Every structure is written in C-alpha cells, then in structure tokens.
Amino acid sequence: MTINKAISVYFSPTGTTKKILEGIIHGLQAAVVEHIDLTTPTVKTMNFTIKQDDFAVIGAPVYAGRIPSIAVQRLKKLKADKTPAAITVVYGNRAYEDALLELSDLVKEVGFIPVAAGAFIGEHSYSTTANPIAEGRPDTEDLIQARDFGAMVSKKIGEIKSLDAIATLPLPGNFPYKDIVALPGISPIILDNLCNLCGACATVCPTAAITVNTTVLTDKTLCIRCCACVKSCPIEARVMEDARIIKVAQWLSRSFQERKAPEFFI
Numbered sequence: 001m002t003i004n005k006a007i008s009v010y011f012s013p014t015g016t017t018k019k020i021l022e023g024i025i026h027g028l029q030a031a032v033v034e035h036i037d038l039t040t041p042t043v044k045t046m047n048f049t050i051k052q053d054d055f056a057v058i059g060a061p062v063y064a065g066r067i068p069s070i071a072v073q074r075l076k077k078l079k080a081d082k083t084p085a086a087i088t089v090v091y092g093n094r095a096y097e098d099a100l101l102e103l104s105d106l107v108k109e110v111g112f113i114p115v116a117a118g119a120f121i122g123e124h125s126y127s128t129t130a131n132p133i134a135e136g137r138p139d140t141e142d143l144i145q146a147r148d149f150g151a152m153v154s155k156k157i158g159e160i161k162s163l164d165a166i167a168t169l170p171l172p173g174n175f176p177y178k179d180i181v182a183l184p185g186i187s188p189i190i191l192d193n194l195c196n197l198c199g200a201c202a203t204v205c206p207t208a209a210i211t212v213n214t215t216v217l218t219d220k221t222l223c224i225r226c227c228a229c230v231k232s233c234p235i236e237a238r239v240m241e242d243a244r245i246i247k248v249a250q251w252l253s254r255s256f257q258e259r260k261a262p263e264f265f266i
C-alpha cells in the first residue's frame, strides 16, 4: 500500500497535539495533506467522510487519563471506510492511562483501522512560569521523534498487502476506562485592570464559552478548563486562579519533573 493523501485530524486547544501531528505528517511524506480541526466549535454541526484509500493521523490530548469528552463527541462526527490510521495521544508528562486504548476503540467504532499508535508529551495545559510542567514541549527532540514515527508508519504501510491482515495493536490501558473526573464551576478569570477586550481568548475557546463585549463573560458550564484562553492572551490578562487547579499544578510541577519519552506501538 502507499499513502497518497494524509488527513490530519485533531482536537488541540493549546496546540501541542497539532504540533505533534505536523511532525508525524512530515515523516509520512504524503503527496497531499488535508486537515480536519475538531477544536473549533463550528464542527459541532459538521460530518466528515474519509475514504478507504486515504490515510488518517488522529490526535487528541489526555485529560485525567482519558480522551476529553468533547473530543470524543467530535471524533464521532467522522465516518471512515476501513481507512488505515495512526493514532496519537499527547499528555502533560504525568500519564496517559486509558487514553490511547480509548482513542483506538473510538476510531475503530467510526470505521478506521489503527495501524500504529503513539503517546507523546506536550506542555501541560496548567503549566505556568510559577509551576512549569513539561514547559516548551513538544521541543525539537520530540518533533524529531514524531517525524521518525511518521517514517516508521510510512514503512509499515508500504509493507502491508491487505488491511485485513493488520494485527490488533497491543496498547496499554484498561477497559472499563477510568472514571471521568468532573470539576464543575471552574474556569479561568480575567484581570480587569489588564484586559483590553481584544477578543483573542474568545476566538480560541473550543466550546464558545467566552463572550467579549464591554467585559469578558465566561459560561462556566461550557468550560472544559483547557487553558487555551489563558495561553492565547497576549498580555497575560487571563489566568486560572482557582485554588484547586493551582494546587494540582503545584503537585504536577513538583512530582513530574523527570522528562518522559514518547512511546510507539507499531
């Protein structure tokens, strides 16, 4: 088999998953590349059909050892036709637990055949200057590994005669998956004295939770605490100040300083 068209499919509020997928796609060296960005709220009303002779690279971040529920809902908008896929989770240097297995099960449900899987590391959404967690990742080394993974996937696809012969990938994780952790009522806030109402935070919010008029309003019931708004504010006027999240960030920063390496299942 050869890869003619690669389709990069991702949910990536703070952009680390997207960067890893770019590295993988680089290594695949497909002639044509298309993107399906499931991060923007407008995809809620869309459906996507992926053909059998395409190749998909599918990525999502890890939230509490799982795929974020909103990413699950949006990935269910895809309809594939026994399309081969490489699947990837990106986590903040703590653990990915059941997320890769969950992503594999999910993509199979919508018609893909996972031929390779990877777990990569990205700067933690809760990372700040005061509590750095995997700061700056994926870095150059990570992106080289993503590219190498893409090249390995390309080689594997080149050697496949029939997709029916693909063995199930031996992925870590358990089913039933671990329980989803709900933290309702928490969202970042703005520092009124700094905010200039530029609207950048509203533009990147994956759930359209933010409205900017004469002030910035956040619908906490929609917030998934992805921190895209915090990281996108050009003047650091948006912060995650909730004491529970700061405590978690301090613990993560203290406990997970040792650099974890990407893992491949191929």
Ligand SMILES: Cc1cc2nc3c(=O)[nH]c(=O)nc-3n(C[C@H](O)[C@H](O)[C@H](O)COP(=O)(O)O)c2cc1C
Binding pocket: 011, 012, 013, 014, 015, 016, 017, 018, 060, 061, 062, 063, 064, 065, 066, 090, 091, 092, 093, 094, 095, 096, 121, 122, 123, 124, 125, 126, 224, 225, 226, 227
């Ligand atoms: C609500 C939430 C839960 C998270 N849970 C985990 C986790 O269980 N393990 C981990 O290592 N990182 C965890 N992270 C960090 C993200 O997986 C990591 O920052 C990832 O790179 C974000 O991807 P993105 O840049 O594509 O949004 C969590 C982040 C958020 C916002």
Ligand code: SF4
Binding pocket: 190, 194, 195, 196, 197, 198, 199, 200, 201, 202, 212, 216, 232, 233, 234, 235, 236, 237, 238
């Ligand atoms: S991005 Fe920052 S400055 Fe712009 S509206 Fe949002 S909080 Fe205010």
Ligand code: SF4
Binding pocket: 013, 187, 188, 204, 205, 206, 207, 208, 209, 210, 218, 222, 223, 224, 225, 226, 227, 228, 229, 230
């Ligand atoms: S308001 Fe919540 S969901 Fe929207 S970008 Fe900020 S943290 Fe993410």
